[in-house]
Amino acid sequence: MIESKRSTPGTGRGGSASLSGGGASNLGDILERVLDRGVVIAGDIRVNLLDIELLTIKLRLVIASVDTAKEMGIDWWEHDPWLNGGGRHLAEENKRLRERLAVLEEDRPTLEARDAESGRESQAEVTEHGE
Amino acid sequence: MASEAGTYLYAVATDLDKPAPTDLTGVSGGAVRVISHSGLVAYVSTVSLDEFGEEPLRTSMEDLDWLSRTARTHHQVVETVAVSAPTAPVRLITVYSGDEQVEDLLRRRREDFSEVLARIAGRWEWGVKVYAEAVGPPSSPETAPGGGEETNPGTAYLKRRQASLRDREKDRRHAVAAADEIHETLSAYAVAARRHRTQDPQLSGRQEWMVLNGAYLIDGDNGEEFTRILDGLRKPGIQAELTGPWVPYSFTVTADAAGGPDGSG
Numbered sequence: 001m002i003e004s005k006r007s008t009p010g011t012g013r014g015g016s017a018s019l020s021g022g023g024a025s026n027l028g029d030i031l032e033r034v035l036d037r038g039v040v041i042a043g044d045i046r047v048n049l050l051d052i053e054l055l056t057i058k059l060r061l062v063i064a065s066v067d068t069a070k071e072m073g074i075d076w077w078e079h080d081p082w083l084n085g086g087g088r089h090l091a092e093e094n095k096r097l098r099e100r101l102a103v104l105e106e107d108r109p110t111l112e113a114r115d116a117e118s119g120r121e122s123q124a125e126v127t128e129h130g131e
Numbered sequence: 132m133a134s135e136a137g138t139y140l141y142a143v144a145t146d147l148d149k150p151a152p153t154d155l156t157g158v159s160g161g162a163v164r165v166i167s168h169s170g171l172v173a174y175v176s177t178v179s180l181d182e183f184g185e186e187p188l189r190t191s192m193e194d195l196d197w198l199s200r201t202a203r204t205h206h207q208v209v210e211t212v213a214v215s216a217p218t219a220p221v222r223l224i225t226v227y228s229g230d231e232q233v234e235d236l237l238r239r240r241r242e243d244f245s246e247v248l249a250r251i252a253g254r255w256e257w258g259v260k261v262y263a264e265a266v267g268p269p270s271s272p273e274t275a276p277g278g279g280e281e282t283n284p285g286t287a288y289l290k291r292r293q294a295s296l297r298d299r300e301k302d303r304r305h306a307v308a309a310a311d312e313i314h315e316t317l318s319a320y321a322v323a324a325r326r327h328r329t330q331d332p333q334l335s336g337r338q339e340w341m342v343l344n345g346a347y348l349i350d351g352d353n354g355e356e357f358t359r360i361l362d363g364l365r366k367p368g369i370q371a372e373l374t375g376p377w378v379p380y381s382f383t384v385t386a387d388a389a390g391g392p393d394g395s396g
Contacts, residue, residue, distance in 0.1 A: 028330065028335055031334070034205050038383055039221045039247070041225055096284070
């Protein structure tokens, strides 16, 4: 079903379950502290994180900006239990529309592929926007 | 090429002339040892630059398992050390060429470290995260009127989505106001306070909107009172989550390292 797939769009890498895992201190809180706080020593140093560009997606998640979060808020509706509760409706409507589309656009099969593509793009934007 | 070694620094603590913990294992399995100088003690372990050099780190920092393991080990060393002496945690992956450089650091930065350690001695950091909750069930979605097939289901859907977003915006504003109030009240009680960037849902592991990610430096005996104050600030529409006590990670900014505008109190 579409909704069940879409309700966890951001957690695709499978890492987030462990990020919030139980225990006295969850890993997310630890990562935030050890990566983003604590004494930073510049200068006579062999290797530190300042030398390494922190631009991997995972680290951006760790040091997510408010802006990123705001953008993510835009798709709250995707996680909304109320809307998901009504999700069966949407799924049916969706299916009907897809069927109609399929009939109408039978000779242009690329369209749906493009739709899917742009959906993925906007998802990517959400995770990659922050600094 | 031959594998070079580096000295990985975890934390700098006040030297209370106590025996150092001997059973601590550091990142990548090395034994944690101490370097004492100028009334300070640095906790370090030897690492291979095959693992902790810049090049390998570029890859391993993206490996969440590796990162988790390293972060947890680092944190554990910091926590263990902090039980017996005021401790300033050092940022993850701070590697020196050798012990002499660390010794030199303690000598050169004695005053900075002493100042930080004096500020956090006998105090702990408490974390408060506040999330916005959807308040109550939203107004029931208008179902598509009777025409069934002929009405445009896409439009109806968009309308519902718009209405939902408006409700969300209202909830969010409400929650942000509540968060400001909580932060103000807790800051007034705390020795020092910091408002950090809110966590991404993937990091917090929660779908709810985070509106406050605060850190509060609290005297050792006052943790319970702090908890009580927070409990008095809880209200419908928000969820407040308390973590701690932590080693004061958020209150270790030294004068010359303060990159940001948030000078310490």
